[in-house]
Amino acid sequence: MTIPIVPKLLRAHLSDLAANNARIDGRSQWEGRNLEVEHSVLPRAEGSARVRMGDTIVLAGVKFQIMQPYPDRPNQGGLMCSADVRPIAGRNWEAGPPSPEAIELGRVVDRGIRESGCIDVDSLCIIPGEKAWQVILDLFAVSDDGNLFDAFALAGIAALRNATVPAERFEVGEDYALPVSKTPIMCSYHKVGGRFVYDACSREELGGDERIHITLGDDDNVHSLQKGLKGIFSAEEFAEIMTNAQERTKELRKILDSM
Amino acid sequence: MTIPIVPKLLRAHLSDLAANNARIDGRSQWEGRNLEVEHSVLPRAEGSARVRMGDTIVLAGVKFQIMQPYPDRPNQGGLMCSADVRPIAGRNWEAGPPSPEAIELGRVVDRGIRESGCIDVDSLCIIPGEKAWQVILDLFAVSDDGNLFDAFALAGIAALRNATVPAERFEVGEDYALPVSKTPIMCSYHKVGGRFVYDACSREELGGDERIHITLGDDDNVHSLQKGLKGIFSAEEFAEIMTNAQERTKELRKILDSM
Amino acid sequence: MTIPIVPKLLRAHLSDLAANNARIDGRSQWEGRNLEVEHSVLPRAEGSARVRMGDTIVLAGVKFQIMQPYPDRPNQGGLMCSADVRPIAGRNWEAGPPSPEAIELGRVVDRGIRESGCIDVDSLCIIPGEKAWQVILDLFAVSDDGNLFDAFALAGIAALRNATVPAERFEVGEDYALPVSKTPIMCSYHKVGGRFVYDACSREELGGDERIHITLGDDDNVHSLQKGLKGIFSAEEFAEIMTNAQERTKELRKILDSM
């Protein structure tokens, strides 16, 4: 992606706001934007979800392929997670091979889902050593107004929970719901005006410093962490974020469970 | 390819000529350039042709490979058509991955030949489900003075009609002539100075607007159409071109048949 | 790699030195830099060597893979030689796809080793038509102060002579030393200040003209030659170089044999 030059005025403005415990769009420090989650939005996908957080909109689609298990893991299928941010999502995203930013985005979201063990890869085996399901989760950004990380992660797990294994089409049995045993949730924090805030919008990202991404599981277990961008943070700052993430992930998990 | 800046003077000159029903190289509106077609010009190809239209020169070579048929079409071989315009052919063509212009060129020529059904892909089967012939038609530009489309298409069908299936070399029987049941012919028209002309030369391409490519079969059936470049045309203009293409394709087919 | 602009002053200085039969670092015309060769320097490689010639430092590592022999050579394994010069080795080397300079470097070193027949590819067969060893020699530049060619070639043959075939790990028998029946040695000459010198340093390369690379085998047989860069040389110049190479390769072979 194009890295825009950060206007000094924006940074100064964000600092002033932070000094008054305020944010550029009127939210409080730990407040997220309006959230909408929808299921089954993509007719050709075996599972799908659409997440809107403020003006950030993303889609997630699940497809299945039949793969040959790796020789050393004859009873296991696979999970592949691919995140593509194409130029439609914002004026700074450009066509071409994936930028370091896009690669990091995809890998961080992938790890949060994969490491939680929410998909039991042993359950994806069809015929040991011969055939297994490969689950492919494709994340697609429609509109990037900041914090694509959390939107992708939420849409991703929602789409997996929505997915049907297309066994009939592949002539290997009857269709069934993909078993998803856990619900990992990512929360991202961005340092803006010298303090961390939850769910930064794009102007906060533009005038901010480092980001921290935390994925927690059903029992508050940590599944994935990532610090991105230039910046230094203290153990105390991190502890405060982690505490907030424990609350926030529970709220978001409830929203998914209620669907 | 490099897109040259179009000199306004050239456009004005072409408009003046058109107003007087004249063309920059003295031809009339529907007149093609001098045409030469030769067979068997490439010693390592199983079929080949060389076409010269004025100062535009192209080669076509046919090679064969053995492929495994696709599971859903166990009795079919394949036809692949690849058009490469390398820097040898003109100062505006550059090395590197194929430009959008080169991709369009290859695909339009490919469709004209493929959609005519001139190669019966069922006849390419050797052992159902196991072995079939893949016919590879490679088009190569030697000198680009305009209208590579028609030159490629003509060289392509001529090379196919000239091809021998190398069954002996692959140890699957005796060599035989590749069956080519139809003779699709492409005619291309370029809007120059406000009106369409047949077989534009490179200066007409440079100072012209949109192009239309028409591929007709033995019974005047339409097999492929393509409008290229910026420009607007009317139903009446198209009807006039289509009428001309019906005449011209018959003449060109006769030339091939007489060889 | 970035091609630095050659300062005219450097060329003039090198000419003056040559006129006085001197070199920029005090060596005589046919004198090489201090040489160190070490074995078994890479813990994860099956054979390895480190060569230091003055401030030029390179590594060579040997790995093995199991391949299926080519249908027309069912009793043969393979040898692959890959030379990568990454940006760590000097400020003019850049990341990205291999430059023409890096490609030439790898191919010239590869030919010298391959063409000597020092690795008997028939001895690499495990099960005829099914399994054979592929020997992969990776050359890696740590510090480029000139003449990577000779350093790579020497490290390469030293690493091969140091290699153990990891048959146990691949469960196809017991480990054994890779048989290396010959010891090809490359000597490179660079025209600097109008005359050829042996083992040019980077400043001599920068201000010099053409290079000649000669690989000789145990009986002075010629296995590989390459002239690189712009420049013209005479039969007499070449004869002088060839004579020197016959002496020098013997000295270097002795060093390897004494290890």
Added chain:
Amino acid sequence: MGGYGDVQMIDENGLRMDGRSPGDIREVTIETGVIPVADGSCRMTWGTNEAIVGVYGPMEAHPRKIQRQDRAVLDVAYNMAPFSTTDRIRPGFNRRSREISKVTKDALESVVLLELYPRSKIRVTIEILSAEAGTRCVGLTAASVALADAGIPMTDLVVSVASGKINDVVVCDLNKEEDNYGEADLPMGILPNSGELVFLQMDGDLSQEEFKQAWDYNMDAAQVVHGLMVEALKGGDSQ
């Protein structure tokens, strides 16, 4: 085209498998302003096809070597999302998408008043989220709506429709099965006010008479879709 084999797709009453008459098009819905961060956008469904288009610009054209002194450059990309088809599509370079991007660009350049914005760039990104035959037409049509939504001046909207042939019968707006087993496909890009064309492709096998019939179907369908486009741009979404 796939060639037809023995699949019967027109019933004894002359109706198609989805109940349409030969000249009917599938259901079309159009929505604008669907990408909050874009300067203009459009979501269009057409049968089970779904396309979204985002328009950014006019904005600075960089690197400078792509700038044109006398007009804006139009950057058009057509892409199919990985989950848009039954078999997943691998992201990356694709000759088909490159060609469709080029002919779509050629069509849009014919109507956008590029000379109003010298040295700038207008970027149009077409994403197919769900594909069911005719995606290039849906993409081009939606792109012209998104450009209008962005306030970019054009001489006319572009309406793109394809007719084709199944079981030797010419029909309008092929659906997926018809496209798989059909014998020809004729997509056109039509200026609804003048009936002129900015886009034309065709492959398959059509006699001169069949070709004329397919052409006429496209012309008529363009008027229908044009009505929906105007309505969507006026205010409320059109369905």
Added chain:
Amino acid sequence: MGGYGDVQMIDENGLRMDGRSPGDIREVTIETGVIPVADGSCRMTWGTNEAIVGVYGPMEAHPRKIQRQDRAVLDVAYNMAPFSTTDRIRPGFNRRSREISKVTKDALESVVLLELYPRSKIRVTIEILSAEAGTRCVGLTAASVALADAGIPMTDLVVSVASGKINDVVVCDLNKEEDNYGEADLPMGILPNSGELVFLQMDGDLSQEEFKQAWDYNMDAAQVVHGLMVEALKGGDSQ
């Protein structure tokens, strides 16, 4: 993380297979000035890991479009040599290496005084010659030594260490077997003087209590390694 299965990696005395206690790190050696043609360099071994880092610059940043008016740009590449692992690594593009390059760059930019060198470039190349779990930590630590060796001003050195979990026990500095069968990995990049962080990743499964233990192990280990770094930079090599 690989998940643990039945592999027992802690004995009845609480010791690990290589004899270490849970909080112990492997042997570390540090050497500077190992690349004669570079402006700064470092060779670091850590267990069977071996990394070399070369620093070039500050030098002219070209092409000009990458220049920044107010600071130097830092170009960081992490790469694994083909012979660095049991199975040879094919050279070329690799998403894992790209991500590690990016987070390493993010960490180093947090300490290098880039604003002292406007319009210039500093290039840091990290090459893993031998890999045995924890290469990103070794690479980042060695890079900060190489930058110091090149005389580039920094607010502090960066020490990177990873702790993890095996057989439900939190341990410091996983070796290869522990990494293969372990249940979590928490690499951190620590400023030894302030205890602040510039780098943090984690994957696997750690309870909040386990996470705290792993964090503390890393903090303690950072002090140990920092001592060796200072010694290596002062003069004689450290081992």
Added chain:
Amino acid sequence: MGGYGDVQMIDENGLRMDGRSPGDIREVTIETGVIPVADGSCRMTWGTNEAIVGVYGPMEAHPRKIQRQDRAVLDVAYNMAPFSTTDRIRPGFNRRSREISKVTKDALESVVLLELYPRSKIRVTIEILSAEAGTRCVGLTAASVALADAGIPMTDLVVSVASGKINDVVVCDLNKEEDNYGEADLPMGILPNSGELVFLQMDGDLSQEEFKQAWDYNMDAAQVVHGLMVEALKGGDSQ
């Protein structure tokens, strides 16, 4: 080189399978002006080899960063057409072609008076249409004719010939079978007026005596081919 096995390629009279004596070259034809739109061109057949070369320039060198203040840059590409060999060649990147392009460029730069055209570019494209051993020699020789045809000043033409060894006998100008089963190949690029060299490669196994014989064959053959080149450039095509 392929190594010889049991294939006997020299008969009892010392003649080769195609009837040539050891020092003979295959039939050569040269034609200029074969690409109407190019500034200079050459078509050369040599046995069953066929190469065409197109020269464009001197022309503007862009982007500007490739310009040299004191001379022209020479852009040389060698490529084998897909239909030039028994098994079709897939288009695209190829290390062999890149290396041949580079050494051909190095050879031509040694004779072209580049300093006459500062800041400009001369582009030389060599296409092998039919390959039968020795294509790099045919390409380099034809390129020097095409440059002369374009009127680019050179200090001398370049003639390139390869000798080799089959069945332990040194022979000139290997054909395809000889190349497949031969034991060595020595291509040289010779300035016919001075006998100096601008191009030299070799692979295989030659004793010092064999090497001397191969060298001499190349020198003699270069004079023969040079005669044909001069004739072709003078006027009528040479065959």
